[in-house]
Amino acid sequence: MFDHIKFGVRDFALSRNFYLKALEPIGVTVVTDWPPNGAELSQPTGMSSLCLYQTEETPAHLHIAFVAESRHQADAFYRAALNAGGQDNGPPGQRPQYSGRYYAAYVLDPDGHNIEVVCHEIET
Template sequence: MFDHVKFGVSDFAASRAFFLKALEPLGVTIHMEAAEGIELAGKGVPSLILIPTQEKPAHLHLAFMAENREQVDAFHRAALEAGGKDNGAPGLRPRYHANYYAAFVIGPDGHNIEAVCQEPVA
């Protein structure tokens, strides 16, 4: 549905570093960077645009698709290494459905960042 999502971050340098490291296991890289901000994208998925703001933004929940459960695990490790705070270790979330495997971290601006694989184990 979305082509891109754009939102402000109060510490641009910290958010840039966090999202690049945390989303690297999911294949997300810099698509474009300019003075106005940075656009991150993966293959065939909507892009995420971060722009600097003077205001502390309202908290968001951003869920990123993972191809497999190993990517979810790698995302969680990378996000914690990048300074994220654990908000749910990798694992099944059967309250959503039987194959909902996800991990959650809180990013620099308090956003709840999730990686999720909804496919059954091969």
């Protein structure tokens, strides 16, 4: 749906570390670093990327949803994100209000952005 999302963060090193650890279960790594305080993150074969940069501005809160290939990946994201300093914003589980296949986990990143990993596959 999107090519990339770029947004500012208050503490670049903290946010870079958070996203790398939280999104490791779905294969996200650094594609490009933009010294001194910017980076582009993506999955190895990803068609879209997440770009972070240091700013003093107070950005509005975002809701970003990443695709997981399995419910296991959504569960792993949730654990990794909490271990990386994220705050719970909805534990892994089905969200029947969206669809019978919608399985998601939500955390707040260091800037309060709502980060979701969603799987649309039926549990096997």
